[in-house]
Amino acid sequence: MQSTxxxxxxxxxxxxxxxxxxxxxxxxxxSWIFPPCPVHYLTGCYCPGCGSLRAIHAxxxxxxxRAWAMNPLTIVLLPxxxxxxxxxxxxxxxxxxxxxxxxxxxxxxxxxCMIVLFGVIRNLALVPFSLLALGAMLGF
Amino acid sequence: MFCPQCGTxxxxxxAVCVQCGRVLQAGTPAxxxxxxxxxxxxxxxxxxxxxxxxxLTTVFCCxxxxxxxxxxxxQVNGKLLAGDYAGAQAASNxxxxxxxxxxxxxLFGTLFWILIFGAGMLRHLR
Numbered sequence: 352m353q354s355t356x357x358x359x360x361x362x363x364x365x366x367x368x369x370x371x372x373x374x375x376x377x378x379x380x381x382s383w384i385f386p387p388c389p390v391h392y393l394t395g396c397y398c399p400g401c402g403s404l405r406a407i408h409a410x411x412x413x414x415x416x417r418a419w420a421m422n423p424l425t426i427v428l429l430p431x432x433x434x435x436x437x438x439x440x441x442x443x444x445x446x447x448x449x450x451x452x453x454x455x456x457x458x459x460x461x462x463x464c465m466i467v468l469f470g471v472i473r474n475l476a477l478v479p480f481s482l483l484a485l486g487a488m489l490g491f
Numbered sequence: 492m493f494c495p496q497c498g499t500x501x502x503x504x505x506a507v508c509v510q511c512g513r514v515l516q517a518g519t520p521a522x523x524x525x526x527x528x529x530x531x532x533x534x535x536x537x538x539x540x541x542x543x544x545x546x547l548t549t550v551f552c553c554x555x556x557x558x559x560x561x562x563x564x565x566q567v568n569g570k571l572l573a574g575d576y577a578g579a580q581a582a583s584n585x586x587x588x589x590x591x592x593x594x595x596x597x598l599f600g601t602l603f604w605i606l607i608f609g610a611g612m613l614r615h616l617r
Binding site: 399400 | 495496497498499508509510511512540542543546547549550551552554555558561562564565566567568569572600601603604605608612
């Protein structure tokens with residue numbers, strides 16, 4: 352019999368798979384099924400995550416350059432988040448995850464600051480920071 | 492002693508795994524002595540910091556509510572290293588709460604958006 356945590360993991364995997372299929376099929380820039388970023392919608396400023404869905408959409412189509420232009424932070428963090436999520440899936444399925452680095456608290460604070468800082472500087476109208484704005488490296 | 496979670500070889504007296512932070516008391520037959528008044532962590536438990544989910548909700552869902560989750564994730568690791576197990580557990584719970592808040596806000600926002608546009612589409616079609 353499957354435990355609750357295994358069932359939950361399988362359910363989460365299923366939802367994630369559906370999400371990825373939708374994200375590959377529909378371009379978040381053109382399709383209405385993906386909601387806009389609430390921060391950008393309300394303030395007009397780019398948040399650290401603006402463009403992350405478009406970046407993953409581009410990645411799913413093999414366009415790394417476009418993905419990088421949409422949100423470089425997403426591309427930098429993606430391997431680590433993917434590793435962590437894969438480990439969580441293994442914990443759910445077999446009870447044991449992958450080796451995890453024990454980050455010091457200052458490293459995590461630095462990571463948080465980096466994310467916030469990225470969100471600030473990509474709104475500046477100053478080269479090279481303005482290149483971090485959504486799609487700027489593609490000449491939008 | 493090898494960590495049951497990640498397999499790292501730790502010193503036999505280690506209370507937590509140096510690699511993943513899992514509490515290494517599983518082999519002890521009697522509950523650990525509470526000499527200094529410090530609450531010892533229960534055997535075989537780990538204090539998750541939910542950092543992966545905090546980053547997911549912050550960067551991949553465009554949500555500012557992920558920031559407190561990252562801050563609490565940092566507190567979990569800092570307090571574990573300092574030996575403050577209860578504090579780490581509290582920070583862990585807070586990190587978990589903020590991750591779920593972010594997830595809830597994201598889910599609600601998405602459903603709200605689809606509802607509005609779905610209604611708009613239907614009206615457009617009629």
